[in-house]
Amino acid sequence: MRKKLLLFLLLATLMSNAQINLNIGSTDVGVAPVSSFFSYSYVQQIYPKQEINANSAGNITGLTFYVDPSVTISDSSSWTVYLGLSTKTAFTSNTDWVPVTQLTQVFTGTVTNNNGQVVVTFTTPFAYNNTDNLIIATKENSQSIDINNFNEVFRVYPHLPSSTLYYRRDLATIDPASPPAGLRAGYKSSVTFSGLTPNTTPACPFVTYPANNQQMVLLSPIIKWLAVPGVNSYKVSIGTSAGATDVVNQQVVLTNSFTPSTPLVQNTNYYLRVTSVSGGLESSGCTDVVFKTIPPPPVNDACSGALVATVFPYVYTQTDAAAATNNAGFITTCPDAMNDGTWFKFTGDGGVFNLKVTMPASSADFDPQMGVYRGSCGSLLCVGTLDSNGGGGTESANLTTTAGMVYYINVGSYEETVDVPENVFTFTITKL
Missing domain, CATH: 2.60.40.10 (Immunoglobulins)
Structure with missing residues (x-):
């Protein structure tokens, strides 16, 4: 009987001490789980199952968030906390809130800074299935703000992009049933999950x-x-x-x-x-x-393989530009040097032609430059270059041609000292 009692007490102690800590040593601060520098806030955060790394399903009995022991949160202390399960891995837009109807309220009341720890103890434990990702949503209801040198004070750590979605303001409380468009962040609260037991093996990296x-x-x-x-x-x-x-x-x-x-x-x-x-x-x-x-270099990777435009308007979508090589190096024929991207050519007739480079949304990180040359591949002469916009922007210029003159057009990255991959774009030549 005595052995059974000792075993029961040991199990009870282990269960009471079960907890999972996520980056509780971080010193970065941000708007999560609440804003301390605005009167009201509503924040949702995604904690993937992979990151929580629990050894099994279990009941979450509380959360602990972290601040510097010296800061005050007395005017940021009226909280309502919700938890939920989701397959969501990121907030896809500034309005991609998890509906409050899919969340469970686990706490409402006042929290305090107890030597750097802000403990939220649930009245009723939340059942975590260790299958889905976990949503933590927190609404702060206090009217005033905590100054704290005009900074947010809650400890956060960097994680996947758009892990957090928040809205904060000073005028009125926020209704979780219809929160306004917020802001996304690539960080989350340093947190302790009470009631869950960590896996014996470390978490898988993201x-x-x-x-x-x-x-x-x-x-x-x-x-x-x-x-x-x-x-x-x-x-x-x-x-x-x-x-x-x-x-x-x-x-x-x-x-x-x-x-x-x-x-x-x-x-x-x-x-x-x-x-x-x-x-x-x-x-x-x-x-x-x-x-x-990437696939093999495109057929028009080098000047010698330039695609020939003979019928206008000429429209070509280059889907394999990311595989283009820089060939012999950067093109320095014009004063504004550029990457050697992909090539096109046509013969002028004395008229005016519009040259245009446009890109889909998927190529928003590609900042193209268009170089125009005449002569031959082994002896190019500069006509001009164009780089009027940034990543994803359209480049367009009118070219007055000389009859019988062959013009070469290179579409590559604007970089002149670093070989940068190109991306998908559409090149158009239109006779005006």
């Missing part, structure tokens, strides 16, 4: 590049992932089929980035897996990230 199912990945990619707190190292595997390691086999990496020592093969699907290691234990259940490398 791979940030390449993204799952990403196309047009370079042959020597810089693979990146979010650092996992407390781990000693990582292992990287790359294969040409799911779970395979025929390209890179459990390569030990001490930082959170890696580039294969041998370039990958063009136009090939690869399966990437990154695990974390702590105290000799390796994370388990980590999933593959699938990506595809």
